[in-house]
Amino acid sequence: MTSVQDETGVLAGDERMLIDGELQHTSSGATFDVIHPASEEVAGQATDGTVADMERAIGAARRAFDETDWSRDLDFRYHCLTQLHEAFERNKEHLRRVLITEVGCPVKVTGSQIESPIEEVRHWAEHGKNFEYLADNGVHDTPMGPARRKIHYEPVGVVGAITPWNVPFYLNVAETVPALMAGNTVVLKPAQLTPWSGSEYGRIVAEETDIPAGVFNVVVSNANEVGAALSGDPRVDMITFTGSTATGRAILAAGAPTVKKTLLELGGKSAHIVLDDADFTMALPMAALMACVMSGQSCILPSRILLPRSRYDEGIEIMKNMMENFPVGDPWDPNNMQGPQISQGQREKVLGLIKSGIDSGARLVTGGGIPEHLPKGYYVQPTLLADVDPNSQVAQEEIFGPVLSVIPYDTDDEAIAIANNSIYGLSGEVSGGDVDRALEVAKRMRTGNVTINGKSHFGIGSPFGGTKQSGLGYRNGEEGYKEYLEAKTIGMPDTAAL
């Protein structure tokens, strides 16, 4: 296997989408450009699918669910997903280059976006193979005599998966593979900025697995209305979505007329409470690093740093040093850890939010603009804002850039109140010398997940989901698999137990 360093350079992905087992262009032949964000140059094209293409894909998925035995043949699904895992392994370096080309993610940090999701395919194949799809719920007294109840876990049906651009290959896998293993059929709609991580997935399914026609479809498009067509179609039983809270609300509303099951992983504005007994030399360089790798384009990023007033200047100095020396630049260079923002529009949004912070009284400690040595590419300097008003726009809105907002506090109670002052509740972090005290603070954070002293909450074996306006339902863990199943209870005479 060659390494990516041996074959650096942009690599265009497959232009085609996968509908009903056929790799195809949209009938008009229309395409849209895919831009490499590090050079601002067109790297290639993707087919520009239409609502009609989406409707064909949904029809194919519906037929595959209703008329084939995909939903009932667990051994065959295990066989197909094992093939998919092996096929992804064979295509690993190709997928990595496509990812770097369309996202601008630094090669050095692609492990969590390539190796991890490939491993997740194997995980879900094994998990699904060993899952208990039938549970005996015991005998219950009823007016008609004793009833034995058994719970049958059955697939939900046709699952529509809508994914964002920040970690596209990972989320394409995370949203579809457990759904497939559980016996559902799937229509994937990748984000406009990252069509190839989706189209390559479709190509690999078509060319290198026995997954039957219609079971897995990918509709590539540059139009939001194509995602909207998926989230509103009555033939779709469930939508799984990762993206902005605004789009999540639209998807919920579109699914309401047909009461669609909806799994949403939305925005975040996570807080990192640094307690006064924390090891600042451990916690704060890592906090700055987390803001810069992936260019801050991560929903779980703790982007609000809450520092005790007694050690405020000391904390700011550590993060400032880290950010000023952070290796920003060409994502193909293995020394760099921060690449560009994904698009010019995203860069403008980040720079605009930094300006709004300064306008509302925040102090710019470092960064705030475009790196001088990088005139090409959508780069933003690692940026530290101090004295941020917890109610200001920059403290309330998700920035999706390499930006930390520092807020001082006096007591643990005040820190918790500031952390919870958000419409979001995705993740949180606490750093402290006394782990019991840190745990008490973590328990009072109104978020789906918390990391204490850098020990991450995130992993395939543990449920991950947001509270408040950060989401509905879970990915990962037993909870994450059950999202793609209905629990059907069948009551029957108690003859089986005699």
Ligand code: ADP
């Ligand atoms: P961003 O604003 O950062 O591009 P979004 O949350 O809007 O992120 O987009 C994430 C995904 O949602 C993309 O695949 C996009 O095409 C899709 N999308 C956008 N608008 C809608 C909508 N109204 N209904 C369904 N999907 C949508």
